[in-house]
Amino acid sequence: MDFLKDLIVGGVAGVVSRTATAPLELYKIQLQSNYLKDSTIKNVIKKEGIRYLWKGNLTNCIRIFPQFSINYGVYNRCKTRHFYYIQDEKIKNFVSGGISGIISMTAVYPLETIRTRLALQMQQSHYTTPWNVVKKLTLPELYGGLKISLVGFGPFNALNFMFYNLYEKKFDKYFDNVAISKLLAGGFSGVSSLTITYPTDLLRRRFQMEGFNKDTPKYNGILDGFKTIIKNEGISGLYRGLSVAYIRIFPCLAIQFWCMETGKSILNKY
Numbered sequence: 001m002d003f004l005k006d007l008i009v010g011g012v013a014g015v016v017s018r019t020a021t022a023p024l025e026l027y028k029i030q031l032q033s034n035y036l037k038d039s040t041i042k043n044v045i046k047k048e049g050i051r052y053l054w055k056g057n058l059t060n061c062i063r064i065f066p067q068f069s070i071n072y073g074v075y076n077r078c079k080t081r082h083f084y085y086i087q088d089e090k091i092k093n094f095v096s097g098g099i100s101g102i103i104s105m106t107a108v109y110p111l112e113t114i115r116t117r118l119a120l121q122m123q124q125s126h127y128t129t130p131w132n133v134v135k136k137l138t139l140p141e142l143y144g145g146l147k148i149s150l151v152g153f154g155p156f157n158a159l160n161f162m163f164y165n166l167y168e169k170k171f172d173k174y175f176d177n178v179a180i181s182k183l184l185a186g187g188f189s190g191v192s193s194l195t196i197t198y199p200t201d202l203l204r205r206r207f208q209m210e211g212f213n214k215d216t217p218k219y220n221g222i223l224d225g226f227k228t229i230i231k232n233e234g235i236s237g238l239y240r241g242l243s244v245a246y247i248r249i250f251p252c253l254a255i256q257f258w259c260m261e262t263g264k265s266i267l268n269k270y
Contacts (some may be wrong), residue, residue: 005264006069006261007070011064012259013072014071016256021145022057022152026044026053026056037230041254056118059111059114059115060111063111071239074096075096075157093164094161101153101157104157105146110134118130141227144208145206145208148222150201152199152203159196159197160190163189179258183192184185186257189253191253198242204227
């Protein structure tokens, strides 16, 4: 029952946090894919309407629910069942978070590619539905960027859970309100983790968009991707969109961790 509760709590927390920050996520993806000149927030509002700032969010939620269900469920199971003997809480959280991140990302990765392509097209210029994306892409294209995603999301998730537990203990000393300390701990854990792993997230988006149109760059592997971006865009190119990512990640992770902690405490009463 505990594992089932974790699955429910993780999935709901992921959906709520991503939906709340979807327009910021769209803007971040647009900045990361700077070669798609017509894909801007201004053009989305002008040509499609404000509600399309959430385009691709349904597909994202379909992905997010199982991913974060698995993520949170596996994390807690690893922490309490498999690595309970590790005395250092930082290491325990880091290892458990890394394993859960890799497993959850691999399980639902094609949905991430589908969401990205739906979000970056303009007025359904390439695809009409998520299923239409599946029909048009090959299996390797659906899994484009999986390697760099595992290289990036595994450490990001590991750092995220480690930082969250560290920050929570710190903020608990300064705030009597438990909700505030959890929100701040979640937000700062996201910012800290993102700072370390952001270039991998940018390269993942680039891999997902390969073949989208004639302007989309193609890379021969992870190292070639990093070298090409640095050559053409400079070191700063690896951090394109980072400022917006900071603005988006703080409320997103604050809401996510607050939802997980609050949801679990509610379900534990039954």
